[in-house]
Amino acid sequence: MTATSCRVGVDIGGTFTDIALDVDGVLYSTKILTDYALPERAILSGVRQVVEQAGLRLADIDQLIHGTTLATNALIERRGARTAFITTEGFRDTLEMRTENRFEQYDINIVLPPPLIERDHRFTLRERLDVKGRVLIAPQRAEIDALVERIAEGDYESVAIGFIHSYVNGAHERQLRDALQTRLPGLSVSISSEVSPQMREFERFNTVCANAYVKPLIKSYLDRLVVTLRQEGAECPVFMIHSGGGIISVQSAAEFPVRLVESGPAGGAIFAADIARRYRLDNVLSFDMGGTTAKICLIEDQVPKTAKTFEVARTYRFKKGSGMQISIPVVEMVEIGAGGGSIASIDSMRQIRVGPHSAASEPGPACYGRGGLEPTITDANLLLGRLDADNFAGGALRLSVSSGADAMARVIGQPLGMAPETAAFGVCEVVDENMANAGRVHAVESGKDIADYTMITFGGGGPLHAARLCEKMGVSRFIVPAGAGVGSAIGFLRAPFGYEAVRSAFVRLSEFDAQAVNAVIEEMRVEALGFLRQGMPEGEPQMECTAFMRYVGQGWEIPVALPFKRFTAADTAHFKAVFEEAYTRFFGRPIEGPDVEIVSWSVRVSSPLPPVDHIDMVSAAYRAQEIARRQVFDVAAGGFVDAGIHPREALQVGARVDGPAIIVERETSTFVTSNFTATVQPDGCLLVVRR
DSSP: OOOSOEEEEEEEOSSEEEEEEEETTEEEEEEEEOOSSOHHHHHHHHHHHHHHHTTOOGGGOOEEEEEESHHHHHHHHTOSOOEEEEEETTOTTHHHHTTSOOSSTTOTTOOOOOOSSOGGGEEEEOOEEOTTSOEEEOOOHHHHHHHHHHHHHTTOSEEEEEOTTTTTOOHHHHHHHHHHHHHOTTOEEEEHHHHOOOSOHHHHHHHHHHHHHHHHHHHHHHHHHHHHHHHTTOOOOEEEEOTTSOEEEHHHHHHOGGGGTTHHHHHHHHHHHHHHHHHTOSEEEEEEEOSSOEEEEEEETTEEOEESOEEESOOSTTOTTSSEEEOSOEEOOEEESOSTTEEEEEOTTSOEEEEEEEOTTTTOOGGGTSSOOSOBHHHHHHHTTSSOTTSBGGGTBOOOHHHHHHHHIIIIIHHHTOOHHHHHHHHHHHHHHHHHHHHHHHHHHTTOOGGGOEEEEESSSHHHHHHHHHHHHTOOEEEEOTTGGGHHHHHHHHOOBEEEEEEEEEEEGGGOOHHHHHHHHHHHHHHHHHHHTTTOOSSOOEEEEEEEEEETTOSOOEEEEEOSSOOOGGGHHHHHHHHHHHHHHHHSSOOSSSOEEEEEEEEEEEOOOOOOOOOOOOOOOEEOOOSEEEEEEETTTTEEEEEEEEEGGGOOTTEEEESSEEEEOSSOEEEEOTTEEEEEOTTSOEEEEEO
8 A cells, every 4th residue: 555645643641552543634543551661662562553454564654743641640750860950049949939829728738739859959059140131140160060069979860950030041051051061961951041931930940840850751762762663664753742732853852841741632632623623613622531631621713722831730629839830831721630540549538539540551440450459430431331341442452340340349339338330430420520620610710601612522531421521511512523532642643833932021011122022032933943943844834922911010911912023112002902902801801000011922833734624513314223232320310221332433424323322432432321412423523412
């Protein structure tokens, strides 16, 4: 077989590694259990499978685009490199003091997330810049040399450097980096003026520490991946998806791995946005549930909501401030530890708790029969009849009902005096409520009412839980795209080449310095283009400029889209007008009197998105006939009901499936509860609507 275009998307999750192969528009896909010891081994196995399905060879692959949660998991599980942090004298404890905000004001027993770098591994240097980047105290060579020796004696693998006001002037950070690398050539060094040149020292310090912490791990992995692929005959270039949803080279990803922290979830948001474009949907809720986590993202006007800061691993009821704050451009979403492998337990109040700990792929849920002893969401779904023990993952993995029931009974059922099936129902209800609550919180934080939104769901567990989630959140319909089980991997193939440079450059409109502003924007444009040109095909890139603005005296700013051009002093009137328009959209009305200031700038450069074929939704034309029936627990019925089983590949356009029913496919299953009806759309999507 010959192909004019052959591209592979690879998403490494906490439980499964998803592979999607696009050959001239035809998709082939598979799921492989993630290999924690050598993640590239699972990639190679999965790529071989899809290439063989397509009748091709590894050498025929033109491009491999990769996203991974390895960086995220390393931060959450604290299993990165031995890392030191060097900062300005007097600011050693910034990481521990945080912003002094309490994310739960009335909890007298509040526990703050521990800093990534412990105090014994934090060092200081006597140096200082002012807010405009002018040198107040120059670092002395003798002090630098002494500090370098202390780092050498500490046997560190990686060092993070973050000085006060270095986002304006990074000269002192570069000076110290040069000294470290001259004395210790093998040392990995990250500096905040390159990783995250933005104001607010806590977020900037946290970000550079996170980058340094995972850098040796990610660089080693990416080097092995490229070498392994080439040894097996795949000479194709390897690209990465970054957290902002664009494609960058593997070399850039290895240098700034903190940009990969949300790369897998970002692919899912891109996948949902592509579906939204095809169906002309302006208000979409993306719901991605995998083996380890669930991710919820708002997509408005067919574009995922973005931000320049986010949090990893919120520890307290999804509240802002309870996670590890990272300051990079990112597709904004809420992520919780609720996936198929999330472990269920009972707390001291005899209440069921689910997650955030996961059985992952090793040993996996109890029903996998691979040594897992704890009950998980997958075990619960199996006991409730939503999964077929003999046809899980297309029959590649046979599930043990008895093992799942034993684990559920021992940990949940017996202590609470209930049957395993009742315990399984409780586990699913708890996790569904957790996810619904996370969605509500995310919507409220964004000032949105999601009742009128359409949910687009994917991932191995998303279609199984979407109907119940919609019932809890008041959403009336959801879409399950074709290939939903490997949605993030498909999203990688829909993503543009892109990079977003963000930099703090403070200016008030009443004192607007057009020359200085234009110089900053030009530097950012050159930086972004430098990353883009490492892989982008020939063509004219799209450029977007965003200013983060606020009234003087306010503590936070809002994003305001501006035209990409050279600015003059005359543009300040337009700046104020568009800011007040955006401010009114956020807060109801503008404020008269105070001056307006711009705190930070963003320049995004990307390849243009290809046009899509628009799809008109169709009504049901006929009622599909099931191939089998089995007992499935349905909440609306309050017990087990006789549900029809429908293979998705057998359903034609216009086929109607009334709940309760299970629509099965290789990588996932869609549970249509008795309150919903599914209809197959022209592109193979399932439109599931509340009756």
